[in-house]
Amino acid sequence: MAYVGRFAPSPTGPLHFGSLITAIASYCDAKANHGKWLVRIEDTDIPRIYPGSEEHILRAVDAFQLEPDAEIIFQKDRLDIYEDVIQQLRQQGLVYACQCTRKMLGSNHIYQDTCRNLGLAFEHQAIRLKVEDVEICFEDRLQGRHCSELKKDLGDFVLKRRDGIINYQLAVVVDDYLQGMTHVVRGADLLDNTERQIYLGQLLGYPRLSYMHLPLAMNDQGQKLSKQNLAQALDLTQAPQLLKQALQALHQAEVDLDAPQRMLQQAVAQWDIDRIPHTTELQGRYL
Structure with missing residues (x-):
């Protein structure tokens, strides 16, 4: 099967160094396997979109001379597609309406059915997926075997919020399928989402990825780099230097400091995932 990979940032803030690592790794892995590399902006959570962040993402793709092999798509333009999938699941009796608020649920992160x-009307309610008592396992290329007993560990999970926002779990599964994705390269903070996404994909009849x-990448306080943790936006005028640092963080062979396009060509030719630390956190601290 031909390799199709992607970089799918959420515009909740400008790109930071952790995002760059993911972009570079996903690009190099796709190209080293003679595959296609796509960019998708995951912006269904419209209230959380940070002003100017989508533009910064697009400028960063250009500055690092990362060339997508298809048109960049924006999830906020695809809401009708996700609604159609919810209707499909509804017709199959696989989802239900939920009136529970976060206050009602308290600190329990496992939904208790x-x-x-209750047979609630679907209008103005959250939509939850019915999760059966099954174990889902997958072999991560870096992290090894990962398993979850969905009902016990996660419970029924939300596909659409009460405020009408499409949940990440649904949008990512649907778009990965519609874009023909075969491989997902992303941060370890999303590792625990994978079993849910595999399960939903199985219900929809999608192939497994x-x-x-x-x-x-962690900051000085031992927190992952993120907008919430005040990670610095990438200085796009320093693209070659940042690209070199990202490859060093991934423990890849050294590349010459040059135009990003030539650096990427060299990085792809030398790409070796066995050199990437098989851990969930990189050693060292980043801004």
């Missing part, structure tokens, strides 16, 4: 059998979850 409170609304599963290959996963590789990268170790995370």
